[in-house]
Structures are given as C-alpha cells and as structure tokens.
Amino acid sequence: MLSENNPENIRVELAIQNWWIRIGVGVLICSALFVALYNLTNYPTPWFDEGSHLHVPKTIVNYGVYADHSSEGFRYYGPTLSVGPTVMLPIAAIFRIFGIGLLQARLVIVAYLIATIFACYWITRQLGSWKMGLVAACLLVVTPRIAIVEYGREVLGEVPGIFYLLVGLGLWLSTWDRSNWKRLSAVGLLLGLSMITKSQYLLIIVPSLGLAWFLNLVYYRSAPQRTFMIPGIIAVTCAMLWQVYLILYLGPGTAAGNLALVREASAGAAFIFSRTLMLQNVDTLLTSRIYLGALAPTLIYGFWLSFPRRRENQRWNVIYIITVLNLLWYVVASIGWIRYAFLGLALTPILVAKFFDDLTDHFQISTITQFFTTKYQALRAGDLVRTTALVWLAGMLILPVGSLLKDIVHPPFNAAVAMAAYLDQHVPHNALIETWEPEMGFLTDHNYHFPPPETLIKAVDYAWLHGPPTSDFYELSPENLPPYILLGNASRFYGLYSEQFITDKYQPVTSSGNYELLTLR
Numbered sequence: 001m002l003s004e005n006n007p008e009n010i011r012v013e014l015a016i017q018n019w020w021i022r023i024g025v026g027v028l029i030c031s032a033l034f035v036a037l038y039n040l041t042n043y044p045t046p047w048f049d050e051g052s053h054l055h056v057p058k059t060i061v062n063y064g065v066y067a068d069h070s071s072e073g074f075r076y077y078g079p080t081l082s083v084g085p086t087v088m089l090p091i092a093a094i095f096r097i098f099g100i101g102l103l104q105a106r107l108v109i110v111a112y113l114i115a116t117i118f119a120c121y122w123i124t125r126q127l128g129s130w131k132m133g134l135v136a137a138c139l140l141v142v143t144p145r146i147a148i149v150e151y152g153r154e155v156l157g158e159v160p161g162i163f164y165l166l167v168g169l170g171l172w173l174s175t176w177d178r179s180n181w182k183r184l185s186a187v188g189l190l191l192g193l194s195m196i197t198k199s200q201y202l203l204i205i206v207p208s209l210g211l212a213w214f215l216n217l218v219y220y221r222s223a224p225q226r227t228f229m230i231p232g233i234i235a236v237t238c239a240m241l242w243q244v245y246l247i248l249y250l251g252p253g254t255a256a257g258n259l260a261l262v263r264e265a266s267a268g269a270a271f272i273f274s275r276t277l278m279l280q281n282v283d284t285l286l287t288s289r290i291y292l293g294a295l296a297p298t299l300i301y302g303f304w305l306s307f308p309r310r311r312e313n314q315r316w317n318v319i320y321i322i323t324v325l326n327l328l329w330y331v332v333a334s335i336g337w338i339r340y341a342f343l344g345l346a347l348t349p350i351l352v353a354k355f356f357d358d359l360t361d362h363f364q365i366s367t368i369t370q371f372f373t374t375k376y377q378a379l380r381a382g383d384l385v386r387t388t389a390l391v392w393l394a395g396m397l398i399l400p401v402g403s404l405l406k407d408i409v410h411p412p413f414n415a416a417v418a419m420a421a422y423l424d425q426h427v428p429h430n431a432l433i434e435t436w437e438p439e440m441g442f443l444t445d446h447n448y449h450f451p452p453p454e455t456l457i458k459a460v461d462y463a464w465l466h467g468p469p470t471s472d473f474y475e476l477s478p479e480n481l482p483p484y485i486l487l488g489n490a491s492r493f494y495g496l497y498s499e500q501f502i503t504d505k506y507q508p509v510t511s512s513g514n515y516e517l518l519t520l521r
Contacts, residue, residue, distance in 0.1 A: 415513025
C-alpha cells in the first residue's frame with residue numbers, strides 16, 4: 001500500500017512498482033519467445049490433425065484451390081470445416097513468399113501464441129491489476145492440461161481462435177456500457193472471427209452471448225441493450241456467412257449435396273451423452289494437473305463473484321458464462337478429448353488469478369514472511385489462509401515448468417521427418433501410397449491416397465465408443481491395390497486396415513518409429 005502522508009515516499013513506491021512491472025513483462029516476453037520458438041519443428045512432432053490442416057494451404061499454393069487434396073483430386077470438406085481461413089490463408093501467404101515448409105507454417109501459429117499470452121495479460125490487467133495479469137498469463141503457459149504451448153506450436157485452430165476471443169472480450173469489457181456502435185461492431189467482428197477460426201467455438205460463444213444478454217435483461221439490468229445486441233448480431237452474422245460460403249460456393253456440388261457432405265464430415269464426437277464418459281470427463285477436469293486441483297473452488301468462487309448486481313461483477317460473469325458452458329458441454333456431451341475443453345480452460349487462468357488475488361490480499365508476498373516470523377500464539381486465521389494460498393499458487397506456477405522445458409528441449413524422436421526423408425530418397429514421387437497419416441502428405445510431394453473424411457466417424461466410434469472395427473467400413477479394391485501402404489499412429493490406433501489383409505498382401509520395406517512402409521507382394 002502506498003504511503004499516505006509523505007509525497008516523496010509515494011513517488012519512490014510508485015517508481016519501485018513500475019520497475020517491477022517492467023521486470024515482470026520483460027520476463028514474460030523472454031519466456032514466451034523461448035517456449036514458442038525453441039526446437040519449433042521437432043516439438044511437437046507432426047501428427048494427424050496438424051497434417052490434415054496443412055494440406056489446405058499447400059493445396060492453395062500448388063493448385064490455387066481452397067481444399068484438401070488426395071490422389072483422386074480435391075476434397076472440399078474435412079480440414080476446411082474445423083479450422084478457418086484466418087489460419088489457412090496466412091500460412092498460404094507465407095508459403096508463397098518463403099516456400100512450403102513446416103517451420104514457415106508453425107511460425108504463423110507461434111505469432112498467434114505469443115499474441116494470445118499477452119492478450120490474456122491485457123484483459124486480466126484491465127479487470128484487476130498487473131499482478132493478476134502476470135499470474136494469469138503464466139498460468140496459461142505452464143498449466144499442463146491447457147497445453148497452450150503444445151497447441152500453439154502446431155497448426156491447429158485452438159490458439160488462434162482463443163486469441164480473437166480474448167481480444168474481443170478485452171475490447172468489450174474495457175469500456176462496457178460506454179462503448180459506441182463502432183467499438184461494439186469491432187467486438188462482434190472479433191468474436192465472429194473466433195468462431196470462424198475454430199468451428200467448435202460456435203457451439204459455445206453463441207449461447208454464451210445469448211445467456212449474457214438474457215441475464216442483463218432480467219437480473220443485472222446495468223448495461224444498455226446495444227452492449228449485447230450489436231456484438232451478438234455481428235458475430236453470428238460473420239459465422240453464418242462463412243457457413244453459407246462453405247455450403248453454397250465451396251466445392252463443385254449442389255447446395256444440398258454440399259450440405260450433406262458438411263454434416264457427414266462434422267458428425268461424430270460432439271454430442272455423445274454417455275454416462276461413462278461424463279464420469280471420466282469430470283475426473284479429467286478435477287485432476288491435479290489442472291491448477292493442482294483448484295479448478296472446482298475457482299468455479300464456485302466465480303459463481304459467487306458473478307452474483308452481485310453490479311457492473312464490475314457482470315463483466316466477470318461474461319467470462320464465467322463462456323468458461324462454464326464450455327466445460328459443461330465437455331463433461332456432458334463430448335467424447336472426452338481434452339482439446340474440447342480448451343476454450344474454457346484457456347479462460348480459467350483469468351478466474352484463478354482473481355480468486356487467488358482476493359485470497360492473498362493482492363498477492364502480498366510479505367504474508368509468508370510474517371507467517372513464519374510470528375509467534376504461534378499471535379497467528380491469525382487470515383494469515384494461515386493467505387500463506388496457504390500463496391504456497392498453492394507457487395506450486396501451480398513452478399511444478400509444471402520442468403516438464404514443459406523437458407518436452408521443448410528434449411523432444412521425442414521425429415519419426416515423421418525421418419520417414420519423409422526415406423520416401424524422398426527411395427520411393428518415386430508418382431508411385432501411389434495408401435495411408436491415413438496426412439502429415440506425410442505435407443512433408444513430401446508423393447502421390448498419396450487418403451481415406452475419405454467420413455471414415456473418421458467410424459474410426460472414432462471404434463476407438464472411443466467400442467464400435468465395430470474401422471476396417472469393416474473401409475476396404476481397398478482387390479483389383480487395384482496400391483503399390484505401397486504407409487502405416488502409422490492413426491491407422492494403427494483406429495484399426496483402419498485389418499492385420500490379415502496387410503500380412504497377406506504386403507511385405508515390410510522399412511520403419512521409423514511407429515511408421516512402417518510396406519510394398520505389395
């Protein structure tokens with residue numbers, strides 16, 4: 001607390017505070033650059049989802065078509081549905097300027113990652129203090145189950161989508177009811193871009209905006225209706241226009257045919273409603289790998305924080321609604337992939353920072369010193385609570401750092417790159433290779449055939465819901481077998497090819513990690 005009586009002491013304390021702010025932001029910048037850039041092409045190793053997304057910008061550059069590509073031609077639905085043009089087009093532009101490569105693509109996502117970290121700091125500081133902002137940004141980076149460093153170093157839509165959401169929320173909540181229509185329109189555009197960037201976010205952001213508007217109408221009654229109406233209308237319009245484009249203009253089919261393909265490619269893992277999965281999902285969220293078990297008390301505190309009918313509490317309620325709706329959908333309806341909870345988990349550092357800010361009297365480190373230097377008889381309950389909370393928070397920030405650095409500094413063997421090098425040296429580029437490892441279709445220019453996107457629905461049913469083997473629904477023509485088959489993590493995990501078929505028709509050529517190249521007998 002600043003001295004109240006001596007102006008000189010006030011100036012000195014302000015100068016010290018500003019110095020600490022500069023140090024904290026400087027450390028955050030250096031840390032963000034290291035975790036984002038070091039060993040970028042080796043961690044994480046390329047895999048199924050990233051490879052499929054990378055097909056689109058590569059196809060744009062090579063053929064001038066916004067689509068996926070397989071040996072039979074263009075596929076307009078699949079990765080084009082899950083991740084939007086805010087990711088695909090910048091990567092394509094980088095490819096056109098600097099050539100096609102994994103490093104170039106990941107640098108685009110890294111730019112989103114660094115911007116997201118500072119967007120988290122910015123919005124939290126507006127809602128609280130610079131200390132809260134620093135704590136929230138650090139928690140966002142180090143918390144294992146959020147995995148923002150992993151997702152922010154590979155071509156996925158989660159991190160770019162949350163970037164647009166955080167900037168939109170920050171712009172929205174910074175002035176709230178004093179915003180004019182231009183500012184509110186910008187908020188709506190940013191929220192719309194978030195939903196376009198990651199289509200899954202559409203399921204959460206739209207009902208969240210509707211619920212926030214309804215609560216303002218019947219409960220808070222503190223903000224003008226335009227505060228919700230303008231951003232909501234513009235955000236939904238942006239998302240719907242992109243969906244209309246996908247259905248009406250993307251691909252050679254009719255609107256009805258394209259709509260059927262969109263439904264088929266989008267189905268599978270978002271509306272399961274399995275009691276067994278619900279229990280597993282709850283257990284996943286309550287694990288110590290998420291804030292050392294602090295998620296549940298934080299969500300309870302967030303409800304209490306939203307309860308008073310004040311403008312400040314209503315701003316917290318907006319973040320709380322988005323967070324809870326996403327986590328609720330993840331638990332009740334999703335298949336249980338932790339990435340489906342990413343939106344909610346990426347917002348919880350803001351709530352966790354607020355929770356511990358209030359518990360520790362604005363992160364007063366001196367509380368620990370006082371606790372250990374005070375005689376036992378003079379201890380107060382408040383001192384014990386604040387000290388425990390500070391130690392708990394320190395554990396959240398420090399304990400995961402070693403594992404995070406280990407993953408970045410010593411990543412696993414990059415088997416995909418090694419197999420790609422072998423294919424470039426030993427397999428003709430015009431030879432047909434059957435595979436379900438789309439990362440290989442980006443790493444080399446061979447003639448690959450990939451199973452159609454709807455195969456993933458059967459594969460998910462097999463791997464996660466104990467359905468029939470995927471190989472029952474996907475068979476290669478016996479009269480026209482490809483000369484090569486490349487097995488890997490996806491084809492093995494989802495049981496795409498029957499073992500008997502592989503043994504009878506093909507023989508091994510070489511292997512790299514879990515990749516195995518086979519040739520026709």
